[in-house]
Amino acid sequence: MRTVVCVRQVRVLGDEVEFTDDGTDVDPDYFDLALNEWDAYAMEAGLRLRDAHGGEVVVVTCGEQESEAALRRCLAMGAGRGVRVEGVGGHDPVGVARALAEVVRDESPDLVLCGVQSSDSVNAATGTALAELLGLPCVAVVVDVEMGQGSARVHRELEGGLIDVVEVELPAVLTIQTGINEPRYANLRAIKQAEQVEIPVRTAPAAPSASRVRRMFAPDRGDGAEMLGTDPADVARRIAEIVKERVA
Amino acid sequence: MARDPKHDILFEPIQIGPKTMKNRFYQIPHCNGFGSEKPLSQAYFRSTKAEGGYAAVSTEYCSISPESDDTHRMSARLWDDEDIKNLSLMCDMLHEYDCLAAAELWYGGSHAPCMETRCVPRAPSQIPSDFEYLTYAIEADKDDIRHLQQLYVEAAKRARTAGFDIVYVYGSHSYLPQQFLTPFYNKRTDEYGGSFENRARFWRETIEQVKEAVGDDCAIAVRMSTDMFMGDAGTQLKRDCLPFVELVDHLVDVWDINLSGIAEWGEDATPSRFYEQGRALPWQAAVKAISKKPVLGVGRWTDPDAMSDAINEGKLDIIATCRPSTSDPFLPKKIEEGRLDDIRECIGCNVCISRWEIGGPPLICTQNATAGEEYRRGWHPEEYAVAKNADNDVLVVGAGPAGMECALVLGKRGMRRVHLVEAEEDMGGTMRWIPQLPGLGEWARLVNYRKIQLDKLSNVEFIPSTTLSAKDVAEYGAEIVVVATGSYWATDGLNGASHDVIPGADASLAWQATPDQLMGEGKKLEGDRILVFDNDGYFMGVSISEMLALEGKKVTLMTPMGHIAPYMHFTLEAPNMHRRLHSLGVEIVTYHLPSRFDEGAVVATHVYDEHGHEQTWEADGVVLVSQRCSNERLFRALKDDIGLEALEAEGVQALYRIGDCEAPRLLADAVFSGHRLAREIDSPDPSLPLPFRRERRVVDPEFVANERAWREAVVAGTA
Numbered sequence: 001m002r003t004v005v006c007v008r009q010v011r012v013l014g015d016e017v018e019f020t021d022d023g024t025d026v027d028p029d030y031f032d033l034a035l036n037e038w039d040a041y042a043m044e045a046g047l048r049l050r051d052a053h054g055g056e057v058v059v060v061t062c063g064e065q066e067s068e069a070a071l072r073r074c075l076a077m078g079a080g081r082g083v084r085v086e087g088v089g090g091h092d093p094v095g096v097a098r099a100l101a102e103v104v105r106d107e108s109p110d111l112v113l114c115g116v117q118s119s120d121s122v123n124a125a126t127g128t129a130l131a132e133l134l135g136l137p138c139v140a141v142v143v144d145v146e147m148g149q150g151s152a153r154v155h156r157e158l159e160g161g162l163i164d165v166v167e168v169e170l171p172a173v174l175t176i177q178t179g180i181n182e183p184r185y186a187n188l189r190a191i192k193q194a195e196q197v198e199i200p201v202r203t204a205p206a207a208p209s210a211s212r213v214r215r216m217f218a219p220d221r222g223d224g225a226e227m228l229g230t231d232p233a234d235v236a237r238r239i240a241e242i243v244k245e246r247v248a
Numbered sequence: 249m250a251r252d253p254k255h256d257i258l259f260e261p262i263q264i265g266p267k268t269m270k271n272r273f274y275q276i277p278h279c280n281g282f283g284s285e286k287p288l289s290q291a292y293f294r295s296t297k298a299e300g301g302y303a304a305v306s307t308e309y310c311s312i313s314p315e316s317d318d319t320h321r322m323s324a325r326l327w328d329d330e331d332i333k334n335l336s337l338m339c340d341m342l343h344e345y346d347c348l349a350a351a352e353l354w355y356g357g358s359h360a361p362c363m364e365t366r367c368v369p370r371a372p373s374q375i376p377s378d379f380e381y382l383t384y385a386i387e388a389d390k391d392d393i394r395h396l397q398q399l400y401v402e403a404a405k406r407a408r409t410a411g412f413d414i415v416y417v418y419g420s421h422s423y424l425p426q427q428f429l430t431p432f433y434n435k436r437t438d439e440y441g442g443s444f445e446n447r448a449r450f451w452r453e454t455i456e457q458v459k460e461a462v463g464d465d466c467a468i469a470v471r472m473s474t475d476m477f478m479g480d481a482g483t484q485l486k487r488d489c490l491p492f493v494e495l496v497d498h499l500v501d502v503w504d505i506n507l508s509g510i511a512e513w514g515e516d517a518t519p520s521r522f523y524e525q526g527r528a529l530p531w532q533a534a535v536k537a538i539s540k541k542p543v544l545g546v547g548r549w550t551d552p553d554a555m556s557d558a559i560n561e562g563k564l565d566i567i568a569t570c571r572p573s574t575s576d577p578f579l580p581k582k583i584e585e586g587r588l589d590d591i592r593e594c595i596g597c598n599v600c601i602s603r604w605e606i607g608g609p610p611l612i613c614t615q616n617a618t619a620g621e622e623y624r625r626g627w628h629p630e631e632y633a634v635a636k637n638a639d640n641d642v643l644v645v646g647a648g649p650a651g652m653e654c655a656l657v658l659g660k661r662g663m664r665r666v667h668l669v670e671a672e673e674d675m676g677g678t679m680r681w682i683p684q685l686p687g688l689g690e691w692a693r694l695v696n697y698r699k700i701q702l703d704k705l706s707n708v709e710f711i712p713s714t715t716l717s718a719k720d721v722a723e724y725g726a727e728i729v730v731v732a733t734g735s736y737w738a739t740d741g742l743n744g745a746s747h748d749v750i751p752g753a754d755a756s757l758a759w760q761a762t763p764d765q766l767m768g769e770g771k772k773l774e775g776d777r778i779l780v781f782d783n784d785g786y787f788m789g790v791s792i793s794e795m796l797a798l799e800g801k802k803v804t805l806m807t808p809m810g811h812i813a814p815y816m817h818f819t820l821e822a823p824n825m826h827r828r829l830h831s832l833g834v835e836i837v838t839y840h841l842p843s844r845f846d847e848g849a850v851v852a853t854h855v856y857d858e859h860g861h862e863q864t865w866e867a868d869g870v871v872l873v874s875q876r877c878s879n880e881r882l883f884r885a886l887k888d889d890i891g892l893e894a895l896e897a898e899g900v901q902a903l904y905r906i907g908d909c910e911a912p913r914l915l916a917d918a919v920f921s922g923h924r925l926a927r928e929i930d931s932p933d934p935s936l937p938l939p940f941r942r943e944r945r946v947v948d949p950e951f952v953a954n955e956r957a958w959r960e961a962v963v964a965g966t967a
Contacts, residue, residue, distance in 0.1 A: 014704075015589075016249050032706055185711040188641045188667060189725025189899075 001055030001147075002109040003046040005079070006100050006130070007039035009063055009070035010120040017218070024213045035070040038115025042176035044183040045145060046113050047078045053147055055110075056080040060103045062096045063089040068199060075194035076186030082197065087204035091121050094210035097129035102205060104134060111152070112173040116141050127175035138173045139166060143180050160232065249586035255552045257559045259584060261303075262566060264542055265467035265501030267348055267413045269303040269566065272559060273580040276504065276546050277306040277352035277416070277471070278570040280620060281603060281610035284310075284325045286943040287334035289610070291341045292623035297573050298347035300629075301580030304414060305342050306350035307335065309423075312403035316355040316424075319364035320607035323354060326403045332410045339411030350414035350469060351407040353400055353458075357424035358385040358433065359510055370396055372427050372434040372441065372450070379422070379510045393440065396424065397454050404462045414502070415466045417455050420473040421516070422509040425451035429488055432481035432509075448492050455499045463501075470496070471504035474531040477515055485531060493539050503543045504568065505532045514820030517570070518548060520596025521687035522824045526554055533563035544568045550575075550593040552583045574600055575615040577629055589700050592616055592629075593693045599916045602818035614694060614916040617653065617923035624940040627927060632660035636930035640901075641665040643726035645716055645882060648677020649915055650907025650922035651732030652698040657926030659705035666708040667726065671715040675699055677734045679915070681767035685791040686798060694915065718885035722898045728929070729900050731883040732922065735876040735908035737762035743783040743874035745808040745841050745855070750781075752845035753872055759847055760870045763788055775868020779804045779850045781842055782873040786815040786914075789873040790825055796871070797832035804865055805834055808841040808855050837865070845870050876912035883909060904935055 011031040018027040035043075046057040059074040061067050062085045071082035085099045104112055112134075114127035124140075131138030143163065144155035156164045157177055168174075186194070228235045251259070259271045275297050282290035294305045310324035311317060325331050339349040357371035361383045370392045371385030388396060404415045419426030427433035428450035434441045440449050451470075459468050474489040476482030483489060493503065507528050508515035518527050525548050532545035544566035549555050558564040572579055575594035582591050592615045600611045600619070613619035618627040635658075642663050644655045647670035655668040674680060676695040683692035702708050721729055739762055741753030755762045758774070765771035778801045782789025790813045793805045805812055812829070816822040829836065840852040843862060850865045883905045886895065895903060906925050907918040928934050961967035 182713065185667075185669075185709075185714060187720075187724045188643065188665060189723060191665070192641075192725055 001049065001053045001111070002107060003049060003055065003057050003111045003113060004104050004107050004109040005039070005043050005046045005057055005059045005074065006104075006112065006114045006126070007043065007059055007061050007070050007074055008036045008096075008115070008118050008126075009033050009061065009067040010036040010118050012119070019216050023215050023217065025216060033066055033069060035073045036115050036118045036120075038117060038119070038176060038178055039070070040183040041178050041180050042113040042115045043074050043077055043079065044181045045174075045176050046111075047184065048181060049111070049145065049147060050078075058083065058107055058109070060085065060100055062086075062099050062204065071199055072191070072194040072197070073186065075197055076190040077184055078190075082199045083202060084199055085202045085204050087206075091123070091213055092209045092211045093121070093123045093125035094129050095204070095207060097126050097133055098207055099204035100126070100130050101133040103202065104130070108171075110170050112136070112171065114173065114175045116175045116177050124175075127173055131173035134173070136171055136173050137168050138175070139168050140175045141177045142174045143177050145174065251584045251586045252552075255556050255583055257556050258552065258567065258580070262542055264414070264469075265463070266465060267467045267501075269348060270346055271301070271303045271580060272555075272566050273302045273304075274544050274566045274568045275302050275305040275573045276544075276568040276570045277308055277310075277350070277418070278574075279308040279322065279601075279604040279611065281322050281608060282324075283308070283322045284331045284334045287337045288623045288941070288943055289620070290324070290335070291338040293620060294338050295341035295345065295347075296622045296629065297577040298342045298345035300573075300576070300578030301584060302347055302573065302577075303580075304348035304350055306352055306414070306416075307338070308352065309354035309418065310335075310351050310403075310407075312353050312355050313367075313399045314365035315362065315367045315369050315399075316357075316360045317362040317365040317367060318356060318360055319362070321604055322608050324351075326351065326353070326406045326410070328406075332406050335412075336410040339413075343411065348413040348467075349411060350416065351410070351412040352416040352418045352471070353403050353407065354416075354418050355396065355399065355424040357427045358383060359422060360385075371424065372436055375433070375435070390438075393450060397450075397457050400454050401457050401461045404458045404466070408462045408465050413466060414469050415458060415462055416469045416471055416504070417451070417458055418471045419451060420471045420504075420506050420508075421513055422473070422476070422511070425454060426473060426483060429492065430476065430481070430483045430509075432476070432478055444488060444491055447488070448495055451492070452496050452499075455496050459499050467501040468499065469502045469504055470500045471506065473506055473508055473516070474528075474535065475507050476509040477507070477512065478509060482509060485534060490534065490538055493535055497539050497541055500539075500541050502566070503535055503539055503541055505535045505543055505545045507531060512820075512823050514598070514823060516546070517598060517601055517820055518596070519598050519819060519821045519824075520548070520690035521821055523548075523596075525549055525551060526558065529558060529563050533561075536563055536565070542566055546570055548572060548594055548596055550579070550591065552588065571596065571598075571600060574611065574613050574619050577616075592697050593690075595691045595693045597691060597915070598819035598821065599914060601820055602815065605818040605820070612914075612916045612920065614914075614919060615697065617916075617920045621940075624942070625927070625938075626941075632657065632662075634662040637728075638662040638930075639664055640727040641725065642667070642728040642730060642929075643721065643724050644668045644730045644732055645721060646670065646677065646732035646734055646907075646909065647672075647675040647710065647712075648732060648734045648907060648918070649679055649694060650734075650909070650918040651677070651730070652695070652702065652922070653919045654730055654732060654906055654922030654926045655708050655710075656698055656701055656705070657923050658929060659702065659708035661926060661929065663707060663728075663929070666705075667711055667724075668702070668708060669711045669714050669716055671713070673713045675702075675710065675712075678764070678768070684767065685787070686794045688787070688791065691915075694919070716882070718882060718890050721882065721886060722890050722895055722900060725899065727899060728902045729886070729895075729904070730925065731880075731886070731903070731905040731909055732907050733879045733882050733909045735878050735912040737764050737788075737872065738874050738877050739872065741781070741842070741845070741872055741874050742877070743808075745783050750842050750845060750874070753842075753870075753874075755872055757847075759868065760845065760872060762872050763792055766792065766871065773869030773871070776800075777802045777804070777867045778869045778871060779806055779865055779867035780871040780873060781850075782807045782812065783809070783875060784873050785809055786813060787821075789813060790816070790829060792871055792873060793834050794828060794832060797829070797834050803832075803834045804837060804867065805829065806837040806840050806842065806850070806852060806865070808839060810838055812836055812838065876908065878909050878911060880905070880909055902934070
């Protein structure tokens with residue numbers, strides 16, 4: 001069984017943020033880089049399936065040289081191989097999905113795992129777009145995976161604590177929710193070994209970006225915010241009232 | 249990051265007499281164990297706070313005469329020109345940071361045992377000290393009073409010569425001026441006793457004379473306790489203190505307002521167990537309401553919002569800190585820079601104070617391992633040099649106080665990678681549950697501060713819920729391994745009184761438990777009657793007793809010691825701890841050692857009963873707080889089973905252990921242990937502490953010749 005896990009090196013902001021002079025990005029002095037939290041769970045899910053059913057886990061990321069740290073972390077956790085795709089990244093989930101799709105096609109895996117979303121862009125779109133591009137079924141916000149013969153029984157999280165259990169034909173794309181497992185740590189020896197691995201680099205297909213960043217800014221703090229409470233039914237009722245008031 | 253505008257008030261300058269404080273942060277007089285005789289330690293300790301942004305920093309109590317000698321405790325002294333020289337170093341170094349220097353002129357009266365000088369102190373009345381054994385004073389006559397006031401004047405002049413900007417006439421904590429003011433100490437019937445005017449006369453005249461002598465050059469500070477909590481006999485706010493403020497306000501440049509006498513000065517230096525921040529504010533505000541002069545006051549201030557509120561609401565002018573300035577000498581700077589989560593907040597454990605109470609050793613701090621080490625070990629609380637072996641990876645096993653501190657300092661020293669691996673799901677070790685004991689919630693700051701700081705270090709990774717075997721450690725891939733696996737409470741009654749186990753003690757039984765089991769593992773003892781056996785002598789036995797009593801159990805606290813929790817005498821927690829246990833109906837049995845634990849009964853004998861008569865206490869359950877044991881299983885397996893050579897073959901070049909894993913100790917010492925190893929990780933042998941600078945007189949031939957000649961002259965009567 002071959003699983004491709006798609007991961008992303010995200011930016012983690014500190015307490016304070018400054019933007020670049022052209023106002024289109026965060027000043028690099030104000031963030032650290034790390035493996036996206038959701039992707040660590042996806043990686044662990046892939047490793048557990050491999051441990052149970054054999055095969056290999058291939059990890060893919062899109063991004064420039066600094067993104068290699070995310071791949072090396074996954075290699076240290078136990079991924080068999082890594083692939084990095086240059087020339088795409090940032091905030092364009094469809095562009096990223098397009099680049100990932102080329103790698104996934106070449107790998108012809110049984111399963112593709114992504115994180116539900118990235119903690120910096122928070123589009124929650126890459127996995128779904130990837131499935132669409134590949135023509136594969138997609139199950140989003142997955143909290144459990146049971147492998148069958150040529151299919152998987154997948155639990156996906158709905159709002160209000162509900163779980164939807166679906167059967168999905170393989171290959172398929174699953175986007176993995178945090179908490180599905182406890183990602184394993186990589187010890188220092190594995191980290192050191194992963195540092196020595198050659199990682200093949202591919203170039204993303206030339207394509208117009210589906211999104212662009214015009215400006216980044218901290219919104220002005222308004223006043224008069226109204227907290228609507230915590231009970232979902234009450235909140236919904238109150239929102240409906242507000243909408244009706246405003247429309248009227 | 250810029251400071252929050254709501255804290256701007258803390259950074260407004262303020263005039264005190266002839267001097268200007270650049271902001272509102274003031275380090276109140278407090279002891280550190282350095283006095284005048286460890287001048288470099290003194291100067292670096294105080295000036296670190298000036299570097300951290302304090303606008304004024306004081307000495308500890310500073311004796312004005314050999315008649316006021318607190319040995320065995322360590323005060324500063326301004327007796328002669330050599331004391332001036334030694335303390336001038338502190339003044340000079342404070343001034344380098346545009347920080348004012350204050351000297352707290354002190355005469356102990358009936359509380360000065362004079363064990364070094366063998367002088368006899370003078371006091372308003374001849375009643376022995378309620379703080380110090382066998383200490384009587386001369387009942388001062390009028391000549392003595394003139395003599396005492398002259399001592400203050402001469403010492404004030406010496407303070408000015410040394411470079412002090414602020415000179416105290418210190419009365420709080422039941423020292424001489426306040427002894428005159430207080431009927432408890434002053435039984436006189438002449439013009440220095442009786443009416444308020446008479447009781448205030450000595451202090452008023454002394455302030456006048458000191459003001460006359462140095463008031464043009466130095467600000468005159470008066471430190472007054474506004475309630476001794478002793479009923480009518482003690483100083484009273486309305487009867488004594490507010491009238492005194494009105495009487496001498498025109499002479500005083502700044503009021504330093506606090507609470508308590510000396511015998512229970514934990515009412516001033518309040519442990520977090522009993523009091524929150526700002527405890528004295530109502531009393532300070534009362535003085536502020538009638539004084540035209542700035543008022544400063546302590547309150548174990550760590551929260552800049554509360555500090556700003558105290559000033560904005562007109563309750564205080566200046567924020568005085570003692571313990572928070574030791575826990576974080578850079579408190580003002582961090583507030584100014586808006587780095588509030590970098591503040592190393594005082595936890596209010598009073599272990600700093602315990603060292604003064606013990607008498608002599610340098611202060612220590614649970615939160616700040618560099619406190620007191622600024623000079624002698626050269627440690628800076630905020631600066632960490634890159635280690636010479638920073639290209640190494642380090643594995644720290646165990647994220648208790650020692651392990652967290654070690655990983656933090658190793659991270660700051662730029663080690664390539666530090667992995668902090670913990671068996672439990674979160675950091676803290678025993679400190680995950682100790683703050684859940686009654687009253688100890690603020691102690692969680694020890695863990696919280698370190699968690700926040702560790703999270704900021706990109707070269708430190710915390711790995712929870714992971715138990716490493718010795719083989720896992722050997723193969724982990726670290727060049728340096730630090731074992732910090734802590735300690736556990738003995739399960740068999742092993743104790744330092746009998747140096748043996750106690751027959752019948754076995755915490756695996758349902759009716760017995762250790763603190764680890766009760767707090768860490770959730771074990772419950774059935775039945776109503778619980779006997780807590782304590783031979784630890786600090787907070788654990790009494791805290792467990794309090795907790796069980798609060799749960800409705802009938803608790804007996806038994807100890808072979810003469811007092812329950814004797815170390816809490818040093819942390820000033822003892823009086824209120826006694827009150828609390830008494831009010832909860834806890835039966836206290838001292839001087840008794842259990843000879844055996846039977847189900848349903850504890851049999852014990854009085855430790856001084858030569859015939860060993862046994863007495864029985866019925867008990868449904870027993871808590872064993874007998875002693876702690878190092879949890880050294882992993883360390884021994886690495887060193888003895890695998891062996892250093894085999895470890896080296898795996899790439900492990902060094903194996904250390906720190907904290908309770910080495911030997912159980914105070915939290916402050918566990919943190920210090922982790923800090924020390926990390927500070928010295930690149931020394932020739934980090935397992936051994938580097939020698940520290942000792943401030944002592946080293947004799948040379950010329951000095952010895954002079955001293956021998958002097959001694960011979962004294963013997964011959966020709967000196």
